[in-house]
Amino acid sequence: MSSVWDDLDLLLDSPSSLTVNSTVRGTIKEKPGFNPGEDAAALRKAIEGIGTTEKTLIDILTQRSNAQRQLVCKAYQDATGRTLCDDLEGDTRGDLEGILVALITPPAKFDCQEFIGAIKGAGTTESVLIELFASRSNHQIKAMCDAYLAETGRALIHDLKSEVSGDFEKTLLILAEGKRVESTNVDVAKAKEDAKILYEAGEKKWGTDESKFIDILCHRSVPQLRQTLVEYKSLSGKTLQESIEREMSGRLEDILVAIVKCVKSVPAYLAERLYKSMKGAGTTESTLTRIIVGRSEVDLQDIKAEYKKLFGTSLYSDIESETSGDFRQTLLKICGEDGK
Numbered sequence: 001m002s003s004v005w006d007d008l009d010l011l012l013d014s015p016s017s018l019t020v021n022s023t024v025r026g027t028i029k030e031k032p033g034f035n036p037g038e039d040a041a042a043l044r045k046a047i048e049g050i051g052t053t054e055k056t057l058i059d060i061l062t063q064r065s066n067a068q069r070q071l072v073c074k075a076y077q078d079a080t081g082r083t084l085c086d087d088l089e090g091d092t093r094g095d096l097e098g099i100l101v102a103l104i105t106p107p108a109k110f111d112c113q114e115f116i117g118a119i120k121g122a123g124t125t126e127s128v129l130i131e132l133f134a135s136r137s138n139h140q141i142k143a144m145c146d147a148y149l150a151e152t153g154r155a156l157i158h159d160l161k162s163e164v165s166g167d168f169e170k171t172l173l174i175l176a177e178g179k180r181v182e183s184t185n186v187d188v189a190k191a192k193e194d195a196k197i198l199y200e201a202g203e204k205k206w207g208t209d210e211s212k213f214i215d216i217l218c219h220r221s222v223p224q225l226r227q228t229l230v231e232y233k234s235l236s237g238k239t240l241q242e243s244i245e246r247e248m249s250g251r252l253e254d255i256l257v258a259i260v261k262c263v264k265s266v267p268a269y270l271a272e273r274l275y276k277s278m279k280g281a282g283t284t285e286s287t288l289t290r291i292i293v294g295r296s297e298v299d300l301q302d303i304k305a306e307y308k309k310l311f312g313t314s315l316y317s318d319i320e321s322e323t324s325g326d327f328r329q330t331l332l333k334i335c336g337e338d339g340k
Contacts, residue, residue, distance in 0.1 A: 017266035026297035040075035062333035095327040102293040108143035133175040134258040141178035168251040174218040181221040195231035267302035278322040
């Protein structure tokens with residue numbers, strides 16, 4: 001079965017969200033003529049009036065950049081002596097509360113809170129850990145680790161160790177160090193050599209040598225890995241993803257496939273996560289919130305484009321049909337209608 005993930009033709013020239021640190025592909029931009037005091041007053045009125053005016057909260061918080069929202073939070077606290085976060089938690093409920101609080105949280109702190117949520121409670125949510133570490137750049141991972149240290153006083157890597165085990169742990173821990181090579185230079189000979197190492201460690205071997213896969217996929221730069229994916233296919237006739245799916249199982253397979261997908265296209269990987277979060281049994285609101293808010297100033301435009309390519313429907317219309325109420329309104333406002 002051929003899929004979008006088998007197509008390597010355009011791979012080497014396409015930009016990557018893992019290396020490009022820019023906000024131009026986001027859906028939310030800075031609001032011109034922004035006045036934090038005015039916004040804070042409007043939010044205060046919406047919250048303190050009889051019955052919260054959700055529309056005001058949604059309109060203001062979805063139409064400002066995260067940096068601007070931080071200034072609104074400060075103005076709000078200066079004016080009321082209370083934090084906007086506490087007031088939102090006191091006045092809104094459920095998924096709406098979750099997404100509004102996410103919007104006013106700085107991105108690194110938001111990632112950190114998602115990480116804490118994934119390792120807390122009975123059973124670790126591996127799929128969230130995989131998404132966080134496979135789809136984030138070195139810079140984002142370092143920022144998440146700093147936020148974790150500030151929040152808990154402990155090293156993220158230390159706490160991660162106690163939650164996971166085996167090769168899955170090894171892979172996550174290497175990613176959590178944020179040490180992926182950043183160079184944009186591609187060494188074709190090295191890519192051929194890595195492809196051969198991977199082929200011999202997997203398809204050609206009785207029993208797979210997982211450590212080779214982990215080492216190469218977690219350390220090489222994105223451009224270098226893209227070249228390696230191309231070389232692997234010409235050497236073995238299969239894509240590396242197909243080989244991993246054949247040779248491995250469980251959580252290690254999941255994380256290595258996620259890394260390969262993110263090397264190709266983080267937006268396509270996240271589009272797939274969004275689709276599954278809506279089309280599986282019961283919508284996973286936390287995944288919708290994490291990706292839509294978390295990528296709103298990174299690459300949500302690209303995620304929308306990939307979603308359409310992968311699933312033939314628009315992200316906007318799927319959110320419209322799979323969610324409801326003020327939570328739906330907030331997601332749709334962030335997503336933006338352009339070319340539904």
